[in-house]
Amino acid sequence: MFYGRLLRERVRHHRAPHSLMAVRPTLSYFELRGRAEASRLLLGDLGVEFIDRRITSPEEWEALKQDVPFGGLPRYQDERVDLTQSHAILRYLARTQGLVGLDGLPGENDAAAWVVYDEIQEVLSETQEHLWRFAWEADYQDTGETYANGILRWFLGALQQWYSEHGEGEYWVGDTISHIDYLAFAYLDEVRAFFPETLARVELLAAFHARMQARPRIAEYIDSGHRPVVFGMAVDGPKVDPDVTLEPGQMFHNPWTQPIVLGG
Known part of the structure; x- marks a missing residue:
């Protein structure tokens, strides 16, 4: 009985606000591949329309950080959930997009x-x-x-x-x-x-x-110019994909430092 009550409370906690109903899902992260890239790839490859929100300024990040339970990203929101853990997001997408419960494996409740x-x-x-x-x-x-x-x-x-x-x-x-x-x-x-x-x-x-x-669709995404060119941050700055051709003066905008010039 206690467990059932706890589960209902958690579902209510994770349910998206009413204002998000009937809109495209939103995946919020930085201008990085990092912890959001697997979810971006999954959604894009399946042809799911979603808002790929990139946080690029300290002001935007400070405002958003107050609204996420654990103060971190990525964040995924749709009409049912508001999730802020990258692997919980992946598991949720797998289940809602029908990617688990394969033939030849035990039933979905096993x-x-x-x-x-x-x-x-x-x-x-x-x-x-x-x-x-x-x-x-x-x-x-x-x-x-x-x-x-x-x-x-x-x-x-x-x-x-x-x-x-x-x-x-x-x-x-x-x-x-x-x-x-x-x-x-x-x-x-x-x-x-x-x-x-x-x-x-x-x-x-x-x-x-x-x-x-x-x-x-993955090949199209890679060639689109929309994919972040930076994998993540390292001790000496952004880790740029060496296979990407950078534009002269191309900038990396992020919430932690001044904009960084990537392209010479």
Whole structure:
């Protein structure tokens, strides 16, 4: 009885305000790929129309920060929910867009079905966080080769083993695409940008990355100029995708520093 009451209270807490009813969902984040990119990829690839809100000024961020429960982004709002945790957002999108509960897996109410997704989502999250933390080490520019040939290579090898055992050819879980594939692509795309030779050594993951990148809507998004050129922040500034051609004087607007010139 207590649990049911608690659950109802949580649903009410997460329910979007009435003013958001019957409008396109909004995904709010910074002018970064970071923690929002997997959700952007998922929504875009499925053809879901959404507002991709980018927070680029200190004033806008200070005003918004007062309105989010834990003071962080991304934030996803639709007519039913207002969520501010990136992996909760991904799981919600997977369920509402029909990406989980695949043929050949236990039924949707079976815990064994969900835990397959949850396990690899946590692993991918941890490996992604490790990559981000590495960029905050004072000497990371000088230790990239050591990182690539050590812990990164081990992570990718372990991921490839999991992928080969649980996927059925193209995807990470089962035989159709799920939220896990978008999260894996977002992570591997950052590896591609800064450690391309290391990614090339894990052939199954490199092939998966290439297939995802070639999906028509993802390819269109990559080529559109709308995708953020910055993966995230490092100890020495923004981590810019080296494969992106920058415009002369192109700026990176963000809430934490003065605008930064990216293009020479």
